Amino acid sequence: MDRERYRRESRGLEFDRVSFFTDAVYAIAMTLLVVELQPPELAAVRDPAALWNALWDERSGVIGFFVGFILIGRYWLAHHQFFASLRSVDAGLISLNLVYLAFIAFMPFPVALLSNYEENPVSFFMFAGCMAVVSLLEVAMFLWAARSGHLRFAATPQVMRFAMLAGGAPVLVMLASFPLALYSTTWALLSWLVVFPIGAILDRRTPAALRADAGDVEDGGGGGE
Numbered sequence: 001m002d003r004e005r006y007r008r009e010s011r012g013l014e015f016d017r018v019s020f021f022t023d024a025v026y027a028i029a030m031t032l033l034v035v036e037l038q039p040p041e042l043a044a045v046r047d048p049a050a051l052w053n054a055l056w057d058e059r060s061g062v063i064g065f066f067v068g069f070i071l072i073g074r075y076w077l078a079h080h081q082f083f084a085s086l087r088s089v090d091a092g093l094i095s096l097n098l099v100y101l102a103f104i105a106f107m108p109f110p111v112a113l114l115s116n117y118e119e120n121p122v123s124f125f126m127f128a129g130c131m132a133v134v135s136l137l138e139v140a141m142f143l144w145a146a147r148s149g150h151l152r153f154a155a156t157p158q159v160m161r162f163a164m165l166a167g168g169a170p171v172l173v174m175l176a177s178f179p180l181a182l183y184s185t186t187w188a189l190l191s192w193l194v195v196f197p198i199g200a201i202l203d204r205r206t207p208a209a210l211r212a213d214a215g216d217v218e219d220g221g222g223g224g225e
Contacts, residue, residue, distance in 0.1 A: 015089055018097060022083075025101045026076045032108040033068045036115065037061050064115030072107055075134060082138065086145060087152045093144050100137040103130055114185075124185040128174045135174075139167035159207050166202050170195050 040054030079100075110127040117123040142163050146155035153159070173195050181188035 015086075018089055018094055019083055022079060022097065022101060023076075025105055026072065026079075029105050029107055030069055030072050030076075033065050033072070033111060035108070036112045037065060060118050061112075061115045064111050068107065068111035071131065072104065075104065075138075078138060082142065082145075085152055086150050088150050090148060090150070092148065093141060093150060096137065096141050096144055100134065100141065103134045103137065106130060107134075119185055121181045121185060124181040124188055125178065128177060128181075128188075132171045132174045135167060135171045139164060142167065156207070162202075162205070162207055169198050169202070173198070 037058070040051070040058060042050050042054060107130060110123070110130045113123040114127045143160075145151050146160060146163075173192055177188040177191045180191055
C-alpha cells in the first residue's frame, strides 16, 4: 500500500494547488499584521526619553501583532496537520477551505481593531467571533473529509467524537468569554488561557489515527484507489 504523505488520487495538480494556495494566504495574513505598526514620529528626534514614551504608547499594537501572529500560526499548524491526514480532496472540501481562508485573510482587521480599541467590547466580539468561526470551519472541513472518504485512516466513532470535542472546545471557551468582555476585555482574553490545560488533556487522549505520525496508520477509510 502506498503510504506517501500528501498523495493525491488524480494526475492533476488539485491537491497541491489547494495546499500551496492555503500557505500563501496564511503567509500574507501573517505579514499584514505588521502593517499596522508604524515608527512613531518625534519632534525631538535625539531625545531617548521621548522615543521610549512614544514606543510605550504603541505597546497595544505590538502586543496585538504577536498575539495575532501566534494565533494565525497555530491555525496554520492545525490546518497543516489536517492536510497531512488527507488522501484526496474534492470540490466541496476546496469550497469549504476557501471560506475558511476568507476568515484567515480577514483576521488582521479584528486584530488591529482590538489593538486600537482594547477596552471596547465590540472589538473583542469581532475578534473572538472571527476566531470562533475559523475553529468551526476546521470542524466542518474534518467532517466533510471523513464523510467523503478523504481521510487516510478510518473515521471511527472514537475519531469523530474526539475531532468534534477538540474543535468545539475553543469555540465554547470563546463564546463563554463574551459576557465577561462586557465587564473587562482584558479578563475575557485571559479567560482563554483555559484552552491550554484543556488542550494538554486532549493531547493525551488523541486517538492513534490523529497523531502526527498518522501517515503510518493503516488506511481503513474510504475514497478507495
